[in-house]
Amino acid sequence: MLRLLSFFALLLSACQSPSASQQSEPPISAYIQQLRADIKAAGGAYNQRLACYVDLTRPDTQYRFFLLDLQQERVVHQGLALNGLTDKLGNVRYSNELNSNCSSRGLARIGEKYHGRFGRAFRLDGLEASTRNLRKRAVVLHSWSGVDAWPTEQHPIQSEGCPALNPLVLDSVATVIESSAKPLLIRLN
Template structure:
Protein backbone atom coordinates (compact mmCIF):
# COMPACT_ATOMS: atom_id res chain seq x y z
CA UNK A 1 0.00 0.00 0.00
CA UNK A 2 2.86 2.38 0.85
CA UNK A 3 4.46 1.52 -2.48
CA UNK A 4 1.23 2.41 -4.30
CA UNK A 5 0.98 5.84 -2.66
CA UNK A 6 4.67 6.51 -3.36
CA UNK A 7 4.18 5.73 -7.06
CA UNK A 8 1.08 7.95 -7.18
CA UNK A 9 2.89 10.87 -5.55
CA UNK A 10 5.91 10.52 -7.87
CA UNK A 11 3.64 10.31 -10.91
CA UNK A 12 1.82 13.47 -9.86
CA UNK A 13 5.06 15.36 -9.27
CA UNK A 14 6.54 14.28 -12.60
CA UNK A 15 3.44 15.18 -14.56
CA UNK A 16 3.10 18.48 -12.74
CA UNK A 17 6.74 19.30 -13.42
CA UNK A 18 6.32 18.47 -17.10
CA UNK A 19 3.27 20.72 -17.28
CA UNK A 20 5.17 23.58 -15.73
CA UNK A 21 8.08 23.22 -18.17
CA UNK A 22 6.32 22.96 -21.51
CA UNK A 23 8.28 25.89 -22.92
CA UNK A 24 11.57 24.38 -21.73
CA UNK A 25 11.09 21.44 -24.09
CA UNK A 26 10.54 23.63 -27.16
CA UNK A 27 13.28 23.94 -29.71
CA UNK A 28 13.63 27.55 -30.81
CA UNK A 29 17.00 27.05 -32.53
CA UNK A 30 15.64 27.71 -36.06
CA UNK A 31 13.86 30.84 -34.88
CA UNK A 32 17.00 32.12 -33.12
CA UNK A 33 19.09 31.45 -36.25
CA UNK A 34 16.59 33.25 -38.48
CA UNK A 35 16.36 36.13 -36.00
CA UNK A 36 20.14 36.64 -36.02
CA UNK A 37 20.29 36.51 -39.82
CA UNK A 38 17.49 39.07 -39.99
CA UNK A 39 19.23 41.39 -37.50
CA UNK A 40 22.50 41.16 -39.44
CA UNK A 41 20.81 41.87 -42.77
CA UNK A 42 18.58 44.71 -41.56
CA UNK A 43 21.07 46.47 -39.29
CA UNK A 44 19.34 45.54 -36.03
CA UNK A 45 21.04 44.92 -32.68
CA UNK A 46 23.05 41.68 -32.95
CA UNK A 47 23.47 41.19 -29.21
CA UNK A 48 19.95 40.07 -28.34
CA UNK A 49 16.31 40.04 -29.39
CA UNK A 50 12.90 39.52 -27.77
CA UNK A 51 10.89 36.39 -28.59
CA UNK A 52 7.23 36.12 -27.55
CA UNK A 53 5.66 32.67 -27.93
CA UNK A 54 1.90 33.05 -27.64
CA UNK A 55 1.31 29.31 -27.98
CA UNK A 56 2.32 29.02 -24.32
CA UNK A 57 -0.31 29.38 -21.58
CA UNK A 58 -0.58 33.06 -20.57
CA UNK A 59 0.01 32.19 -16.93
CA UNK A 60 3.50 30.97 -17.82
CA UNK A 61 6.62 32.81 -18.89
CA UNK A 62 6.48 33.36 -22.65
CA UNK A 63 8.41 36.59 -23.21
CA UNK A 64 12.07 35.64 -23.70
CA UNK A 65 15.23 37.73 -23.96
CA UNK A 66 17.62 35.72 -26.10
CA UNK A 67 21.33 36.55 -26.11
CA UNK A 68 22.92 35.88 -29.52
CA UNK A 69 26.44 35.78 -28.09
CA UNK A 70 25.87 33.21 -25.32
CA UNK A 71 23.07 31.47 -27.27
CA UNK A 72 20.93 31.43 -24.14
CA UNK A 73 17.67 32.85 -22.83
CA UNK A 74 18.92 35.35 -20.25
CA UNK A 75 15.54 36.37 -18.86
CA UNK A 76 11.85 35.57 -19.26
CA UNK A 77 8.49 36.67 -17.90
CA UNK A 78 4.75 36.87 -18.45
CA UNK A 79 3.17 38.82 -21.30
CA UNK A 80 -0.45 39.52 -22.26
CA UNK A 81 -2.25 38.70 -25.48
CA UNK A 82 -5.19 40.44 -27.13
CA UNK A 83 -8.81 39.71 -26.23
CA UNK A 84 -9.78 39.70 -29.93
CA UNK A 85 -13.47 40.15 -29.15
CA UNK A 86 -14.54 43.22 -31.13
CA UNK A 87 -15.77 41.74 -34.41
CA UNK A 88 -17.05 38.40 -33.12
CA UNK A 89 -17.53 36.55 -29.84
CA UNK A 90 -14.42 34.91 -28.49
CA UNK A 91 -15.33 32.57 -25.60
CA UNK A 92 -11.85 30.98 -25.56
CA UNK A 93 -9.98 34.29 -25.44
CA UNK A 94 -8.24 33.42 -22.17
CA UNK A 95 -7.01 30.03 -23.36
CA UNK A 96 -6.27 30.51 -27.05
CA UNK A 97 -4.79 33.47 -28.90
CA UNK A 98 -6.45 34.76 -32.06
CA UNK A 99 -4.60 36.95 -34.53
CA UNK A 100 -5.98 39.81 -36.61
CA UNK A 101 -4.37 43.06 -37.79
CA UNK A 102 -7.61 44.98 -38.35
CA UNK A 103 -7.89 48.29 -36.51
CA UNK A 104 -10.00 48.01 -33.32
CA UNK A 105 -9.95 44.18 -33.42
CA UNK A 106 -8.21 44.02 -30.00
CA UNK A 107 -6.32 40.97 -31.31
CA UNK A 108 -2.66 40.09 -31.09
CA UNK A 109 -0.56 40.25 -34.25
CA UNK A 110 2.22 37.80 -34.94
CA UNK A 111 5.40 38.51 -36.85
CA UNK A 112 8.56 40.56 -36.59
CA UNK A 113 8.53 44.08 -35.16
CA UNK A 114 11.08 46.84 -35.04
CA UNK A 115 11.09 48.35 -31.57
CA UNK A 116 10.95 52.09 -32.11
CA UNK A 117 11.06 55.26 -30.04
CA UNK A 118 10.67 55.39 -26.29
CA UNK A 119 7.62 57.42 -25.29
CA UNK A 120 5.30 58.25 -22.40
CA UNK A 121 2.66 55.70 -21.40
CA UNK A 122 -0.28 56.20 -19.08
CA UNK A 123 0.15 52.55 -18.02
CA UNK A 124 2.56 50.90 -15.58
CA UNK A 125 5.91 52.65 -15.21
CA UNK A 126 4.78 55.30 -17.75
CA UNK A 127 7.12 54.07 -20.47
CA UNK A 128 6.19 52.60 -23.83
CA UNK A 129 8.04 51.68 -26.99
CA UNK A 130 6.42 52.06 -30.39
CA UNK A 131 6.27 48.85 -32.40
CA UNK A 132 6.59 48.89 -36.17
CA UNK A 133 5.14 45.79 -37.79
CA UNK A 134 7.41 44.45 -40.53
CA UNK A 135 5.04 41.89 -42.04
CA UNK A 136 1.55 41.75 -43.54
CA UNK A 137 0.31 40.15 -40.32
CA UNK A 138 1.27 43.15 -38.14
CA UNK A 139 1.56 46.17 -40.44
CA UNK A 140 -1.19 48.07 -38.59
CA UNK A 141 0.70 48.16 -35.27
CA UNK A 142 1.30 51.92 -35.26
CA UNK A 143 -2.22 52.76 -36.43
CA UNK A 144 -3.62 50.50 -33.70
CA UNK A 145 -1.15 51.89 -31.12
CA UNK A 146 -0.03 48.35 -30.29
CA UNK A 147 3.03 49.13 -28.17
CA UNK A 148 5.36 47.47 -25.69
CA UNK A 149 4.47 48.70 -22.20
CA UNK A 150 3.95 47.55 -18.63
CA UNK A 151 0.70 47.18 -16.73
CA UNK A 152 0.12 46.95 -12.98
CA UNK A 153 -2.27 44.02 -13.51
CA UNK A 154 0.48 41.79 -14.96
CA UNK A 155 2.30 39.79 -12.30
CA UNK A 156 6.06 39.44 -12.21
CA UNK A 157 5.94 35.67 -11.64
CA UNK A 158 4.10 32.78 -13.25
CA UNK A 159 0.46 32.49 -12.19
CA UNK A 160 -0.41 29.17 -13.89
CA UNK A 161 -3.04 27.65 -13.86
CA UNK A 162 -4.51 31.17 -13.68
CA UNK A 163 -4.23 33.41 -16.74
CA UNK A 164 -2.53 36.73 -17.33
CA UNK A 165 -4.94 39.62 -18.00
CA UNK A 166 -6.03 40.32 -21.57
CA UNK A 167 -4.92 43.36 -23.55
CA UNK A 168 -6.19 45.08 -26.69
CA UNK A 169 -3.31 43.55 -28.63
CA UNK A 170 -0.33 45.06 -26.83
CA UNK A 171 2.36 42.74 -25.46
CA UNK A 172 2.12 44.15 -21.91
CA UNK A 173 4.49 42.97 -19.18
CA UNK A 174 4.97 43.51 -15.46
CA UNK A 175 6.38 46.79 -14.17
CA UNK A 176 9.49 45.03 -12.86
CA UNK A 177 10.17 43.29 -16.17
CA UNK A 178 9.55 46.49 -18.13
CA UNK A 179 12.22 48.22 -16.09
CA UNK A 180 14.68 45.54 -17.23
CA UNK A 181 13.58 45.85 -20.86
CA UNK A 182 13.75 49.63 -20.68
CA UNK A 183 17.31 49.56 -19.33
CA UNK A 184 18.39 47.28 -22.18
CA UNK A 185 16.60 49.20 -24.89
CA UNK A 186 18.01 52.56 -23.80
CA UNK A 187 21.53 51.14 -24.12
CA UNK A 188 20.96 49.69 -27.59
CA UNK A 189 22.51 51.74 -30.39
CA UNK A 190 20.61 49.85 -33.08
CA UNK A 191 16.92 48.84 -33.37
CA UNK A 192 15.95 45.73 -31.42
CA UNK A 193 13.86 42.92 -32.89
CA UNK A 194 10.66 41.75 -31.20
CA UNK A 195 9.26 38.59 -32.77
CA UNK A 196 5.81 37.26 -31.84
CA UNK A 197 5.21 33.61 -32.77
CA UNK A 198 2.68 30.90 -31.95
Protein backbone atom coordinates in the same frame (compact mmCIF):
# COMPACT_ATOMS: atom_id res chain seq x y z
CA MET B 1 -13.88 -0.24 -8.62
CA LEU B 2 -10.15 0.31 -9.03
CA ARG B 3 -10.65 1.11 -12.73
CA LEU B 4 -13.37 3.62 -11.85
CA LEU B 5 -11.10 5.37 -9.33
CA SER B 6 -8.26 5.46 -11.87
CA PHE B 7 -10.61 6.97 -14.43
CA PHE B 8 -11.70 9.74 -12.03
CA ALA B 9 -8.08 10.46 -11.04
CA LEU B 10 -7.18 10.80 -14.72
CA LEU B 11 -10.19 13.04 -15.34
CA LEU B 12 -9.32 15.31 -12.40
CA SER B 13 -5.68 15.62 -13.43
CA ALA B 14 -6.74 16.66 -16.95
CA CYS B 15 -8.89 19.48 -15.53
CA GLN B 16 -6.22 21.00 -13.30
CA SER B 17 -3.69 23.63 -14.33
CA PRO B 18 -0.18 22.29 -14.77
CA SER B 19 2.09 22.89 -11.80
CA ALA B 20 5.42 24.63 -12.26
CA SER B 21 7.13 21.24 -12.55
CA GLN B 22 4.70 20.15 -15.30
CA GLN B 23 5.11 23.30 -17.41
CA SER B 24 7.01 22.80 -20.62
CA GLU B 25 10.28 24.57 -21.23
CA PRO B 26 10.19 27.17 -23.99
CA PRO B 27 12.03 26.18 -27.21
CA ILE B 28 14.74 28.84 -26.80
CA SER B 29 16.99 27.38 -29.52
CA ALA B 30 14.11 27.61 -32.03
CA TYR B 31 13.47 31.24 -31.03
CA ILE B 32 17.16 32.04 -31.47
CA GLN B 33 17.27 30.38 -34.90
CA GLN B 34 14.22 32.36 -36.04
CA LEU B 35 15.61 35.66 -34.76
CA ARG B 36 19.01 35.06 -36.36
CA ALA B 37 17.24 34.47 -39.70
CA ASP B 38 15.15 37.64 -39.17
CA ILE B 39 18.26 39.73 -38.46
CA LYS B 40 20.14 38.29 -41.42
CA ALA B 41 17.22 39.06 -43.75
CA ALA B 42 16.95 42.61 -42.35
CA GLY B 43 20.61 43.42 -42.96
CA GLY B 44 22.82 45.37 -40.58
CA ALA B 45 20.18 47.86 -39.45
CA TYR B 46 19.38 46.01 -36.22
CA ASN B 47 21.13 44.82 -33.08
CA GLN B 48 22.91 41.61 -34.10
CA ARG B 49 23.33 40.27 -30.57
CA LEU B 50 20.03 40.91 -28.77
CA ALA B 51 16.41 40.45 -29.86
CA CYS B 52 13.02 39.70 -28.30
CA TYR B 53 10.58 36.86 -28.86
CA VAL B 54 6.97 36.77 -27.67
CA ASP B 55 5.41 33.30 -27.85
CA LEU B 56 1.67 33.64 -27.31
CA THR B 57 1.19 29.97 -28.20
CA ARG B 58 2.44 29.20 -24.68
CA PRO B 59 -0.06 29.28 -21.79
CA ASP B 60 -0.66 32.76 -20.37
CA THR B 61 0.42 31.51 -16.93
CA GLN B 62 3.96 30.75 -18.20
CA TYR B 63 6.82 32.87 -19.50
CA ARG B 64 5.99 34.14 -22.98
CA PHE B 65 8.35 37.10 -23.40
CA PHE B 66 12.06 36.52 -23.89
CA LEU B 67 14.96 38.93 -24.39
CA LEU B 68 17.61 36.70 -25.93
CA ASP B 69 21.37 36.94 -26.33
CA LEU B 70 21.77 35.37 -29.77
CA GLN B 71 25.56 35.03 -29.52
CA GLN B 72 25.70 33.35 -26.13
CA GLU B 73 22.41 31.53 -26.83
CA ARG B 74 20.82 32.41 -23.52
CA VAL B 75 17.83 34.17 -22.03
CA VAL B 76 18.72 37.62 -20.67
CA HIS B 77 15.23 38.44 -19.33
CA GLN B 78 11.90 36.64 -19.42
CA GLY B 79 8.41 37.39 -18.24
CA LEU B 80 4.73 36.76 -18.59
CA ALA B 81 3.08 38.68 -21.43
CA LEU B 82 -0.53 39.57 -22.06
CA ASN B 83 -2.29 38.81 -25.32
CA GLY B 84 -5.27 40.35 -27.08
CA LEU B 85 -8.64 38.70 -27.58
CA THR B 86 -9.10 34.94 -27.48
CA ASP B 87 -11.71 32.58 -28.88
CA LYS B 88 -14.21 30.63 -26.74
CA LEU B 89 -11.59 27.94 -26.08
CA GLY B 90 -9.01 30.48 -24.86
CA ASN B 91 -6.83 30.38 -27.99
CA VAL B 92 -5.23 33.69 -28.95
CA ARG B 93 -6.87 35.36 -31.94
CA TYR B 94 -4.55 37.11 -34.41
CA SER B 95 -5.41 40.10 -36.54
CA ASN B 96 -3.72 43.19 -37.89
CA GLU B 97 -6.97 45.05 -38.50
CA LEU B 98 -7.66 48.39 -36.81
CA ASN B 99 -9.84 48.14 -33.68
CA SER B 100 -9.60 44.33 -33.61
CA ASN B 101 -8.08 44.22 -30.09
CA CYS B 102 -6.28 41.06 -31.21
CA SER B 103 -2.62 40.16 -31.02
CA SER B 104 -0.56 40.30 -34.20
CA ARG B 105 1.85 37.67 -35.44
CA GLY B 106 5.08 38.62 -37.22
CA LEU B 107 8.23 40.70 -37.05
CA ALA B 108 8.52 44.23 -35.68
CA ARG B 109 11.14 46.77 -34.67
CA ILE B 110 11.13 48.14 -31.14
CA GLY B 111 10.79 51.87 -31.71
CA GLU B 112 11.06 54.97 -29.60
CA LYS B 113 10.33 55.20 -25.92
CA TYR B 114 7.45 57.33 -24.65
CA HIS B 115 5.43 57.78 -21.48
CA GLY B 116 1.84 56.54 -21.84
CA ARG B 117 -1.08 55.78 -19.58
CA PHE B 118 0.72 52.69 -18.23
CA GLY B 119 4.07 54.48 -17.81
CA ARG B 120 7.15 53.74 -19.87
CA ALA B 121 6.37 52.16 -23.23
CA PHE B 122 7.98 51.47 -26.61
CA ARG B 123 6.28 51.87 -29.96
CA LEU B 124 6.36 48.86 -32.29
CA ASP B 125 6.85 49.21 -36.05
CA GLY B 126 5.69 46.23 -38.07
CA LEU B 127 8.09 44.87 -40.67
CA GLU B 128 5.80 42.30 -42.31
CA ALA B 129 2.32 42.47 -43.83
CA SER B 130 0.91 40.81 -40.70
CA THR B 131 2.33 43.56 -38.45
CA ARG B 132 2.20 46.68 -40.67
CA ASN B 133 -0.63 48.24 -38.63
CA LEU B 134 0.97 47.91 -35.18
CA ARG B 135 1.69 51.63 -34.89
CA LYS B 136 -1.73 52.65 -36.28
CA ARG B 137 -3.36 50.22 -33.82
CA ALA B 138 -1.27 51.62 -30.93
CA VAL B 139 0.05 48.12 -30.18
CA VAL B 140 3.10 48.82 -28.02
CA LEU B 141 5.43 47.11 -25.56
CA HIS B 142 4.39 48.46 -22.16
CA SER B 143 4.09 47.44 -18.55
CA TRP B 144 1.00 46.87 -16.47
CA SER B 145 0.92 46.15 -12.76
CA GLY B 146 -1.70 43.41 -13.26
CA VAL B 147 0.84 41.15 -14.99
CA ASP B 148 2.60 38.80 -12.58
CA ALA B 149 6.39 38.77 -12.57
CA TRP B 150 6.63 34.97 -12.32
CA PRO B 151 4.61 31.99 -13.58
CA THR B 152 1.30 31.70 -11.82
CA GLU B 153 -1.84 29.60 -11.77
CA GLN B 154 -4.03 32.70 -12.19
CA HIS B 155 -4.97 33.63 -15.76
CA PRO B 156 -4.31 37.34 -16.40
CA ILE B 157 -6.71 39.65 -18.20
CA GLN B 158 -6.39 40.28 -21.92
CA SER B 159 -4.85 43.39 -23.43
CA GLU B 160 -6.07 45.26 -26.48
CA GLY B 161 -3.39 43.48 -28.50
CA CYS B 162 -0.29 44.74 -26.68
CA PRO B 163 2.30 42.30 -25.32
CA ALA B 164 2.19 43.95 -21.86
CA LEU B 165 4.76 42.92 -19.24
CA ASN B 166 5.17 43.21 -15.50
CA PRO B 167 6.74 46.62 -14.61
CA LEU B 168 9.87 44.97 -13.12
CA VAL B 169 10.40 42.98 -16.32
CA LEU B 170 9.90 46.01 -18.58
CA ASP B 171 12.29 48.08 -16.43
CA SER B 172 15.01 45.46 -16.90
CA VAL B 173 14.34 45.14 -20.62
CA ALA B 174 14.07 48.91 -21.11
CA THR B 175 17.60 49.39 -19.85
CA VAL B 176 18.86 47.06 -22.60
CA ILE B 177 16.65 48.59 -25.31
CA GLU B 178 17.63 52.16 -24.45
CA SER B 179 21.36 51.41 -24.32
CA SER B 180 21.43 49.60 -27.67
CA ALA B 181 23.17 51.48 -30.50
CA LYS B 182 20.83 49.82 -33.03
CA PRO B 183 17.11 48.99 -32.69
CA LEU B 184 16.10 45.56 -31.43
CA LEU B 185 13.81 43.27 -33.37
CA ILE B 186 10.85 41.56 -31.74
CA ARG B 187 9.16 38.46 -33.16
CA LEU B 188 5.50 38.16 -32.14
CA ASN B 189 4.14 34.64 -32.40
